[in-house]
Every structure is written in C-alpha cells, then in structure tokens.
Amino acid sequence: MGNEHQQNACEVERWGLFEITVAGPSEGNPFQDVQLSARFEHKHRTVQVEGFYNGEGQYKIRFMPDSEGQWSYSVSSSREELNGASGSFSCVPASAGNHGPVRVRSAYHFAYEDGTPYRPFGTTCYVWTHQEAAIQEQTLASLRTGPFNKIRMCVFPKRYSFNTNEPERFPFEGSQAEGFDWTRPDPIYYEQLEQRIVQLQELGIEADLILFHPYDKGHWGFDRMDAETDAFYLRYLIARLGAYRNIWWSLANEFDFMQTKTMDDWDRFFRIVQESDPYQHLRSIHNGTKMYDPSTLVLYDHSKPWVTHVSMQYWELSPTNAWLKQYGKPVVVDECCYEGNLPQRWGNITGMEMTARFWDGFARGGSVGHGETFLNSEEVVWWSKGGELRGESPARIAFLRQILEEAPGHAEPIDRLRDAPTLGVEGEYYLQYFGIHCPAYRELPLPEEKSFRIDIIDTWNMKVTPLEGTYKGLSRVDLPAAPYMAIRAVAVGEEQ
Amino acid sequence: MGNEHQQNACEVERWGLFEITVAGPSEGNPFQDVQLSARFEHKHRTVQVEGFYNGEGQYKIRFMPDSEGQWSYSVSSSREELNGASGSFSCVPASAGNHGPVRVRSAYHFAYEDGTPYRPFGTTCYVWTHQEAAIQEQTLASLRTGPFNKIRMCVFPKRYSFNTNEPERFPFEGSQAEGFDWTRPDPIYYEQLEQRIVQLQELGIEADLILFHPYDKGHWGFDRMDAETDAFYLRYLIARLGAYRNIWWSLANEFDFMQTKTMDDWDRFFRIVQESDPYQHLRSIHNGTKMYDPSTLVLYDHSKPWVTHVSMQYWELSPTNAWLKQYGKPVVVDECCYEGNLPQRWGNITGMEMTARFWDGFARGGSVGHGETFLNSEEVVWWSKGGELRGESPARIAFLRQILEEAPGHAEPIDRLRDAPTLGVEGEYYLQYFGIHCPAYRELPLPEEKSFRIDIIDTWNMKVTPLEGTYKGLSRVDLPAAPYMAIRAVAVGEEQ
Incomplete structure (x- = not known):
C-alpha cells in the first residue's frame, strides 16, 4: 500500500x-x-x-x-x-513483488511487463465485493492461502440462484427500490472496490474485472442501460481503475446471454475500452452457451484486433490446441464447470474432475479457471460470494502451479506428441499428461542426443516419483496403469 | 443346433x-x-x-x-x-429363444423380427476365431457368463500390436509363406467359422461380422485384393453365411485406414452385399480416426440408403443425440476406447470410465460397444483374441442391461430433459443419468397428472434405492452428490 x-x-x-x-x-x-x-x-x-x-x-x-x-x-x-x-x-524501480501489469508475450504466453512469466491460475467469485465486509475479509483470507493469481469479479451486482441478497452500494447512485441516477456514479462504491483491488494486488492476484453480465434481467437495469450510459460508465470506470496494474478488462460474462446487446455493441465497447485505457490492460470477453449442447455455442471472434487473449467457457479442454492455432493468442478457459454439488450441470463436478481439467488445459498450452459451488446453510457459495474454499481441487491446483513454475516459461504444446497432451520445449523439457487414460507403460520419443531425467507425477495424490538413471531416444517408461498420471522429462545439464 | x-x-x-x-x-x-x-x-x-x-x-x-x-x-x-x-x-414355429434376425424397427430402435426389442450390448474380439481351439472355447465360456448380445469379429486374420501369431487357416487356400489362390476359398476355414456363429447364436449373440479391415498392410494381402476378388469373396461369403439369422454385415473396421479402397469401393461393396443377401441382414461400416483429434474424423455417410444403422467409433457419447437426428437410424457406438492398460490412448480407460460411457450412450438413445485390453503374459488380449474377461465393466454392463430390459422397448431420448441425458417415454418412464456430475439434488419435471415411483441408481456400485412414496409434477429428488448416479421414475399403474 x-x-x-x-x-x-x-x-x-x-x-x-x-x-x-x-x-x-x-x-x-x-x-x-x-x-x-x-x-x-x-x-x-x-x-x-x-x-x-x-x-x-x-x-x-x-x-x-x-x-x-x-x-x-x-x-x-x-x-x-x-x-x-x-x-x-x-x-x-519497482519494489519486490511488483512486476508490472500482465501482457501478452507470444501466441501462447503471458508475462508481466518486467518479463517475468505469468501463467493464469484463476478463480471466480463474481460478486465477492458486493457482500458484507466479514465475508469479503474471509474471501481475502482464503485467497491468501490459495493457489490463485487471478480472480474473475463483476462491477455490477448479480441476481441469480443462491445469490439474491441486495448489496449495500451500487456503481450508480440509488437503489433497486428507488431507481438509479444513470448520470451519477457512486464514488464510495468505487472506493470500496478499489480497496479490494489493491488488496488483491498485494496478494499477487490479477483482478479480471467483468464489465457487463446478464444476471440482472432488469431487476436493477445494469444489463439494459442505454448506449450513452454504457459509454459513460466505461469511461468513468477506466479513469478510476486503469492505473491499478493488476486490472484486466473482461467485457462480459456470458455476453451472448445479454439479450439487449448486439455483436456491434460488444465491438463498440471493446473500442471504447481500447481508446480510453492509456495502459492497454488485457481485454477479452467470456461466452455463455448451453453447456450440454455444443451446437448452440456462440463465440465472440477473438481474432479481432482489440482482443488480447481468448477467454472461453467450455467444459472440454481438448479444443485448446485448436483455439491456440486459430486465434494466435493465449487461451484462458475461464470456466469449465465448477467443483461442487449444485443441481445445475455446470456446478457439480468433483475436485478430481476439476483437477483433471486444469492439467488437461495447461498440458495443451492453455490455462484454466477454477470455481467452487458447494451448497451450504449460509448460502455463501464461493463462485458467487467468495467466503471459504471447501473443495479438493485448490490443493491440487497449487501443486500443478508449482510444477509449472519449475517448467520453462516458453514451454508450448508439442504437436508431435499430442496423442497425450504434452507441454514442453523440444530437447529441454516435456510434461505429458494422461488424464483418465491408464497406460501400463509409454514409449516416450526423447531426442537421441541428450540425456533426460524422468519423473512420474501422480497429479491427484500430488506425488513426484523420480526414476533411476537417465534416458535418451525412444524410452519405455513404466507407469502405474492408474488415471491422472503425468510424465516429466527434463534434460540433464552439460555438467552432469 | x-x-x-x-x-x-x-x-x-x-x-x-x-x-x-x-x-x-x-x-x-x-x-x-x-x-x-x-x-x-x-x-x-x-x-x-x-x-x-x-x-x-x-x-x-x-x-x-x-x-x-x-x-x-x-x-x-x-x-x-x-x-x-x-x-x-x-x-x-420358432423354438424358444429364436426371435429371428435383428431388424431396424424405428429411427431409434432395433427389434428381432418377431417384434421382441433388441438393444445391442456388444463386445469386440476381432479375431477370436483365428486363435487356437482352446482359446476359442475359453472365449465362448466368457461370453456365456458375460453381458453381451453382439460381438464384432473379422473374417480376415489380423496383424497388429499384441497380435502377430499366424492363424492355421485362411478364407482363401494358401498361406502367408506360399501365397494365396484368390480363386479358391477354403471351405474348412468357413466351416469352422460357421460353427462359431452357430455357437454364438445359441448364446443369443449376434455376430457383427467385419468384412474388410486394414490390419494386414500387405502381409497376407486381404486388404489389397483386386475388385473382382473382392466381389467374389463377398458373394461366396454371403452364400455361405447369409442364412444364419444372427449375422450382421459390418463392411469394415476403420474403413478410412484402408488406403487401397476408395469411397466408391465402399459404396460398391454395400451394393454387392445388399443385392446378394436374400435376408437383408443389418449393414453398416465402422470408421477409424485419429482418436485424439476430432478434426481428422472421417465418416462414411450413414444416410445412404443401403446403410441400416450407424456404426461409430468415437470416444465421446455426447454427439449421440445429434447423430440420431442427423441420420434417422439407430446409433451403435461400437468403439469408444477399451477398458485396459495398453500404451495406446484407445486402449487404456478404466472400467469406471467404460461403464460411464455405456450409461451415457444408452441414456442418449444410442447403444455402446465394449472392448478390453489388459496386457498379460500370454498376450491374449480380449479385444483381439478373446480369452478371459478381466475388467470391472462387464458386471456393470450386465446391470445396465437389466435396467434397460425393465424399460419400455420404445424409450427414446427426451429432449426437454437433455441437460442430463434422459431416456424415456413421456408420462410413463424416465431414466436420467448424471455421469461425472454430482448434484446434491435435482428437480425432475414429472407430469402433473400421474404419480411416479422413483429409484436412485448407483450405476457403479449396481445399487437401486427406491424412494419412499410417490411423486408428481416438479419433484425435488435428493441425491448423494457423488458421480455415476441415475434417477429412474416409473409411472404408478392405475390400480395403485
């Protein structure tokens, strides 16, 4: 501070x-x-x-x-x-821990502006800053010990299942009962938001700020402001928040579920943000979709020049390689279902499945976002309000993050090995993930001219088992024929 | 007999x-x-x-x-x-257990010719009839106690990983060493095959006979016979085997991996089979594909009039609903990976995953085929040679088969409930499957005008738990928030 x-x-x-x-x-x-x-x-x-x-x-x-x-x-x-x-x-000079804003460094990678690699390990607490102070403090405490370095969060309040409490303050002066003055932002609302953004910054967490969302349906009307108000809102927001280095602009959550906005509106919003932000923070947009029916999938065209990276909702990670190639930009699968037990299909996968989706997406060269949706008597569900983390995946996500922090920052998906998704740098490093597949052994085609040390990684039990000796060329690696295993091969240095 | x-x-x-x-x-x-x-x-x-x-x-x-x-x-x-x-x-009149050949009864269903519903619960032992007699007997013993009522099996021998032993007899006179006389089928080879087909018939198992396949690569040359020999082979085969009621014609396994045949060849083969078979046994064809890359998926156009049903290799069952609509024919996902521990991706899923794929496919209105690929010192792997079943899925497939035999024969996927795949008959019967999803409860929109008994089905532990009382209208059903659960709702009869 x-x-x-x-x-x-x-x-x-x-x-x-x-x-x-x-x-x-x-x-x-x-x-x-x-x-x-x-x-x-x-x-x-x-x-x-x-x-x-x-x-x-x-x-x-x-x-x-x-x-x-x-x-x-x-x-x-x-x-x-x-x-x-x-x-x-x-x-x-920047103080320790301040690496600047996150930028797109290559078609696959983010990095802080000082060059430090950044891989997004995001979570989702859509309206944590709209809850009572004690819950907000609890959320910060959870984030402090958790594995996350990005959080998706909304400017506007949210009205949705398990989330119908009225917040105290709003981005505009007024209330649901009395209506809002669309010409007067509420500075106190913004000061409170800014305080949280600074606290996230202190925790090394990027605030992936969601500028519009459909979870309103006219209750407050933030989803159906007129074009002039939309533009006023965006410019005011950017003037206030743009100078915080840990801000990302997510134009919307589930943009295609907002029936009052057109694709032209989204293009216009992107251009307003692009023109107004002197720092050119990261910009993307998140799609809604009928999660059980790929034929209804509506995507914003992430190849448009004002989109810095791909933000995706999808429940399979296998298309990650194709998206990377298609858009030539880093891919963040910000939503791939949540660990929990809601009746809704998107909110009831196991921690094991969430962990597997993280490994799958990262091994394919993308990154994956977390969320948690366990029912509880207080009706404080992480994905919406923050609070406590209850699931089994965060510890495994921390383990994965540690594994990837040991990997070369420029590792990319290795196409020649893609029958099992493999992240690596040819001749240096390979991280191959098997997911639900249970091979008793694999023949890993390592380069002939170098020696490699090999580890077997049990991604669920968070155990790394180094194999004896070194390997080169086509190398048979025996595996426990169990799900959720990975192999890591790291070239032995010249001095070995 | x-x-x-x-x-x-x-x-x-x-x-x-x-x-x-x-x-x-x-x-x-x-x-x-x-x-x-x-x-x-x-x-x-x-x-x-x-x-x-x-x-x-x-x-x-x-x-x-x-x-x-x-x-x-x-x-x-x-x-x-x-x-x-x-x-x-x-x-x-037919004796007990003889229901005639299997026919397509509707856009979703098979039935025996006498009207008895038939749901394919297939397995795969590609060249079990090319092994030594003791292994063939062991295969029959396994089938006798197993859950399967269809088997995919090849006329031609197979040369492939874990399968390089030379068979004793071939569909043509000759041997690999001496070459084959392409004008002279070997009647003893066929008599032995026919004996096995009759034994399958006695076990109530349909022989889904694969007429061509690519696992030869010129070793014997059955994959590269000339057009005249192909036609002669087909006509001889059909004259011999067509009168066995439990025959299905699968034109090929992984047809698109046969580099010496064109799409026109496959059309021609279909027409030869269609013209030569007085009984019009079921006809389809099975695709190969790079299983890890959907973009390489090559399908034969199953809407062609000589194709009676859709035979598919695919590792996800979610497109089943779409295939049913697209082709207007029953869908059999004959290959969706195998339970086992091979290094190859298609041969190392768990029994739990295989079971889940069966439930998913059947709940979507299709049917699913089994295979098993556990490495063993004898190198007798079920998927290729038959022998013993070692996996965990067959018992669960038997359980599923029993559940579906209690279901109405005309159950179809219920589109209005498809956020979780649901098979049923509106107003009568619903079977909803949750797969990896773990809802703590579901609100099942049952009709208002009837009462239903509800069971919770644990598909992996093969346990049916009836709920107390009856339900009508939108009904909250509490669930154990664990994976692989299903709900069954059956209308209570008028007398209740």
Whole structure:
C-alpha cells in the first residue's frame, strides 16, 4: 500500500499509482459536466490521462508510470479553477513483488511487463465485493492461502440462484427500490472496490474485472442501460481503475446471454475500452452457451484486433490446441464447470474432475479457471460470494502451479506428441499428461542426443516419483496403469 | 443346433437353417466355374438363393425361411448334373429363444423380427476365431457368463500390436509363406467359422461380422485384393453365411485406414452385399480416426440408403443425440476406447470410465460397444483374441442391461430433459443419468397428472434405492452428490 496513493510525491515506484487530487466545483453534475485530464511527460513520451470526479468537490487523476526517471505533468480542464496545475515526480524501480501489469508475450504466453512469466491460475467469485465486509475479509483470507493469481469479479451486482441478497452500494447512485441516477456514479462504491483491488494486488492476484453480465434481467437495469450510459460508465470506470496494474478488462460474462446487446455493441465497447485505457490492460470477453449442447455455442471472434487473449467457457479442454492455432493468442478457459454439488450441470463436478481439467488445459498450452459451488446453510457459495474454499481441487491446483513454475516459461504444446497432451520445449523439457487414460507403460520419443531425467507425477495424490538413471531416444517408461498420471522429462545439464 | 443343418427335412423352424447338399463335379475350379441356385416358394412369395461349392465335389444351398407353412424349392445350375432337384419342407414355429434376425424397427430402435426389442450390448474380439481351439472355447465360456448380445469379429486374420501369431487357416487356400489362390476359398476355414456363429447364436449373440479391415498392410494381402476378388469373396461369403439369422454385415473396421479402397469401393461393396443377401441382414461400416483429434474424423455417410444403422467409433457419447437426428437410424457406438492398460490412448480407460460411457450412450438413445485390453503374459488380449474377461465393466454392463430390459422397448431420448441425458417415454418412464456430475439434488419435471415411483441408481456400485412414496409434477429428488448416479421414475399403474 505504501506507494499506491501518492500525490505530488517525490518518488513513485514503476507501475505504482500516482494520484493527483484537486478541489473544484460540486454544483450541477460534475461527473458529466466537468472535463479534466493531465498530460504526463517523460523524455520523448507523452501520456494523456483522464481524471474523474470523486464527489464532495474532489477531483482526481491517477497515473501508472511505466518507465523509471523523471515525469512531469500538467492538468487541463473545462473549468478554470482546475486548469493549469502542474508538477513532477521521480519514477523509481519497482519494489519486490511488483512486476508490472500482465501482457501478452507470444501466441501462447503471458508475462508481466518486467518479463517475468505469468501463467493464469484463476478463480471466480463474481460478486465477492458486493457482500458484507466479514465475508469479503474471509474471501481475502482464503485467497491468501490459495493457489490463485487471478480472480474473475463483476462491477455490477448479480441476481441469480443462491445469490439474491441486495448489496449495500451500487456503481450508480440509488437503489433497486428507488431507481438509479444513470448520470451519477457512486464514488464510495468505487472506493470500496478499489480497496479490494489493491488488496488483491498485494496478494499477487490479477483482478479480471467483468464489465457487463446478464444476471440482472432488469431487476436493477445494469444489463439494459442505454448506449450513452454504457459509454459513460466505461469511461468513468477506466479513469478510476486503469492505473491499478493488476486490472484486466473482461467485457462480459456470458455476453451472448445479454439479450439487449448486439455483436456491434460488444465491438463498440471493446473500442471504447481500447481508446480510453492509456495502459492497454488485457481485454477479452467470456461466452455463455448451453453447456450440454455444443451446437448452440456462440463465440465472440477473438481474432479481432482489440482482443488480447481468448477467454472461453467450455467444459472440454481438448479444443485448446485448436483455439491456440486459430486465434494466435493465449487461451484462458475461464470456466469449465465448477467443483461442487449444485443441481445445475455446470456446478457439480468433483475436485478430481476439476483437477483433471486444469492439467488437461495447461498440458495443451492453455490455462484454466477454477470455481467452487458447494451448497451450504449460509448460502455463501464461493463462485458467487467468495467466503471459504471447501473443495479438493485448490490443493491440487497449487501443486500443478508449482510444477509449472519449475517448467520453462516458453514451454508450448508439442504437436508431435499430442496423442497425450504434452507441454514442453523440444530437447529441454516435456510434461505429458494422461488424464483418465491408464497406460501400463509409454514409449516416450526423447531426442537421441541428450540425456533426460524422468519423473512420474501422480497429479491427484500430488506425488513426484523420480526414476533411476537417465534416458535418451525412444524410452519405455513404466507407469502405474492408474488415471491422472503425468510424465516429466527434463534434460540433464552439460555438467552432469 | 438341432434344426440348424437340415437337408430335405420335413420340418424347419422359422428363421432356422434349411440346407440342401448335392454332389457334383470337382474338376476345374467349381468355386468360380459352376453356377448354382435355388428358388424357394411359399404361397405368393419366391426367394432366389445362391448356392456355393464346399470342396470335395460337394455343393450346398442354405436357406432361412421367415414364414411358417409349406415351402417348396427347385435347384438350377449351369451344370446339368446339379440341375432340376426339387423338394419341399414345412416351416414350423420358432423354438424358444429364436426371435429371428435383428431388424431396424424405428429411427431409434432395433427389434428381432418377431417384434421382441433388441438393444445391442456388444463386445469386440476381432479375431477370436483365428486363435487356437482352446482359446476359442475359453472365449465362448466368457461370453456365456458375460453381458453381451453382439460381438464384432473379422473374417480376415489380423496383424497388429499384441497380435502377430499366424492363424492355421485362411478364407482363401494358401498361406502367408506360399501365397494365396484368390480363386479358391477354403471351405474348412468357413466351416469352422460357421460353427462359431452357430455357437454364438445359441448364446443369443449376434455376430457383427467385419468384412474388410486394414490390419494386414500387405502381409497376407486381404486388404489389397483386386475388385473382382473382392466381389467374389463377398458373394461366396454371403452364400455361405447369409442364412444364419444372427449375422450382421459390418463392411469394415476403420474403413478410412484402408488406403487401397476408395469411397466408391465402399459404396460398391454395400451394393454387392445388399443385392446378394436374400435376408437383408443389418449393414453398416465402422470408421477409424485419429482418436485424439476430432478434426481428422472421417465418416462414411450413414444416410445412404443401403446403410441400416450407424456404426461409430468415437470416444465421446455426447454427439449421440445429434447423430440420431442427423441420420434417422439407430446409433451403435461400437468403439469408444477399451477398458485396459495398453500404451495406446484407445486402449487404456478404466472400467469406471467404460461403464460411464455405456450409461451415457444408452441414456442418449444410442447403444455402446465394449472392448478390453489388459496386457498379460500370454498376450491374449480380449479385444483381439478373446480369452478371459478381466475388467470391472462387464458386471456393470450386465446391470445396465437389466435396467434397460425393465424399460419400455420404445424409450427414446427426451429432449426437454437433455441437460442430463434422459431416456424415456413421456408420462410413463424416465431414466436420467448424471455421469461425472454430482448434484446434491435435482428437480425432475414429472407430469402433473400421474404419480411416479422413483429409484436412485448407483450405476457403479449396481445399487437401486427406491424412494419412499410417490411423486408428481416438479419433484425435488435428493441425491448423494457423488458421480455415476441415475434417477429412474416409473409411472404408478392405475390400480395403485
């Protein structure tokens, strides 16, 4: 937190948040009537950043510097009294654990802006920030000890099965009973959200923020605002949140279930986000679909240039290789059913199946998102409200994450071995996953010219068993003929 | 066996086998040089049947009568000495257990010709009749106590992993070392095959006979005979085997892996079989495919008029509903991977997974085939050679078969309930299967106007738990939130 809200400080760390607060008029509707922005300059570069009204006569401009050294700024506004302020700060090296925002590094990979590899191990708590404070604190405690480095979460509240409690505050002034003022965002709502985003940042968790969703059906009306309000909402949101380095923009959850929006609307929203965000945070969109009927699957065309990566809901991971090739962008299967016991098909797979889907998706070069849906008497279900994790998969996801953190950052699916999905770097590293398949042995076609150490990995029991000796060329590897096994082969260094 | 080979007997049971044996010339090549046939007449009907040369100067004509009453026949031949024989017999009612050949009864169903419903519970022992006699007897013993009522088996021997022993006899005279005489079938080979087909018939098992396959690659050359030999082979085979009521014609196994045959060849083979078989036994063809890559899936167009039902290799059962609609014919997923521990992906699923695929496919209105591939020191692997069954799925398949034998014969997939595959008859019967899904409860939308008894079925532990009382309308059914459960709801009779 130390450096997160510095005004006119001498020093801001790289990818930290520099904030200017100025007093100004509060009459009329400053949210819409007052234009405010700042020019930030560093050497040859200029970055134009929009400010926002924070209520009570307070205006703010937030900025995330991405280069070390001296930055200067000057403020301009449609209102004389806000115009002309200027200053400077020094951008110093990032502190430990701050690697910058996550970027797409290649057709397969993400990395933090400082080059550190990033593999998404996401979870889903759609409206955890709309619950009472004690539950929010419990969610943070669960995340602190959990394996996740990304969370999908909504700006708007959600009304759905096991989730019908009315939140205290909303992105707009008003309430369900009294209606909303679509011209006045609620700054307190946003300040509370921002606090949670900073807390996620401290835990090393990316906030994959969902900007629209269909779980409203007119109850509040956030799913059917007019085009002007949609655009106003997006610009205000981005002015407030864009400078937090751990933000991703998920344009929607189950976009195709929103009957009031067209494909043109989604294109337009993408362009607004792309134009408004000075930092070009990651952008994607998540599809709904009848999960039991692939013929109804509706996808947004992720090959469009403003989509940075593929966000997918699908219950099989086998198409991952094909999606990677089709779109030429990293693939995140953000939803593949949830571990739990709901009556609904998407919410009642076992921890074993969830774990298998994670391994399958990662071995195919994609990444996979988690969610949990166990019924409980408090009706606090993780996937919606956060709270406690009860399932068997998070410990296994932590184990997988550890295995992959030991893998080369540039590992890709190895096509020649794809009868069992294999992630690797030819000549260096192979991680082959068998899922439900139970071979008594496998013949692994390793390169002839190098020696490899081989481990058998029991992905469910989280056990790594190294084999004796080293292997080269076509190598028979005996296996326990049980499900959920993997083989890892790592080239032995020159010194061996 | 009693009625299977009757010559000029006074009585033959319906769908039994009536056989005429006549002596004739043995010089030259009677297999190809001598034309022999008979006209069978019953009331207004005439059936023309081809005979065949059985070696040693012996000629035979076989006939399966399908109507009770008096039949007469007259023999004609290109050779004077075989010409003109005539006679008659009386076709009497079928004995117990003889329901006639299996027919397609509707877009979803098979039935025996006497109307008894038939659901295929197939297994696969490709070349069990090419093994030494002791193994063949062991296979029959396994089948006797097993759950299967169909077996996929090849006319030609097979050369493949775990299957490289040379058989003693072949469909043509000769051997691999000396070559084959493509103009002379080996009658002793066929007599041995026929004995096995009759033994299967006694066990109530349909012989789904595979006429071509690619597991030869020129070793013997049965996969690359010329067009004339292909046609001669088919006509001879059909003349010999067509009168056995438990024969099905599977044009090929993995037809698309036979690089010497074209789609036109397969059409031609279908038409030869269709024209030559007086009994119109069931006809289909089985696809190969790269099992790990759906994009390489090549299907024969099962909508062609000479295809009676869909025979499919696929490792997922979820498309079953779509195939049923697409083709308007019963769907048999003859291969969906095998229970076992081979290194190959298609041969190493668990018994639990095999059982789940059976339930899934049947609940979707199709049927599913079994195979077993456990490595063993004798190298007698069920899927290829028969022998012993070692797996965990056959007992569960028997349990499923019993459940389905208690179901209405005309049960079809219920589309309105397809978020979990459901087989049933609206208002009468519902069988809903959850597979890997673990709901803690389900709300089953039963009709309002009838009462139903409900059972919870644990498909793996083979346990049926009846619920107390009766249900109508939208009914909450509590479940153990464990995988592999099913719900059965049966309408209570009027007298209740």
